[in-house]
Amino acid sequence: MSKAAKTAETIEFPTFDASKATDQFRAFAEKGVEQSKEVYSKMKASAEDAQKTVETAMETMKKAGSEMSLKGIGALRAGAEADFSYMESLVKAKSLSEVIELQTTYMRKRMEMVVDQAKDMQSASTKMAEEISKPAKDAFEKTMKELKVA
Secondary structure, eight states: OOOHHHHHHOOHHHHHHHHHHHHHHHHHHHHHHHHHHHHHHHHHHHHHHHHHHHHHHHHHHHHHHHHHHHHHHHHHHHHHHHHHHHHHHHHHHHHHHHHHHHHHHHHHHHHHHHHHHHHHHHHHHHHHHHHHHHHHHHHHHHHHOOOOOO
């Protein structure tokens, strides 16, 4: 036998081991499934957070809308009461000078009332805007913190 033949007899080729390939494939698949579960869990949590944010904002808008409506009704009621009171006083007036004095007093008080009501409505609408935007602002800040961590 020649030297080349002896060398050929001693060379071993690795045999394909199906069990090792199956184990590697299984490990790869399990890792993929685990990563998919993690991604799904994060997406689900994000969707639930978004839903809670929207629900909170909608509830806040409903509450704020009711408060603004009540303030508007209160302003209208106060104005109507002031108008009726003014008309009653005009009916009881005894002279032109008294009518002019009542008119001047009424106009001053009515303007003060309108200014106070406008300030009150402005304050209420500012508060309402802050309350409505708070859930979205909080959710945005939470997302930004999570992104920085990741």
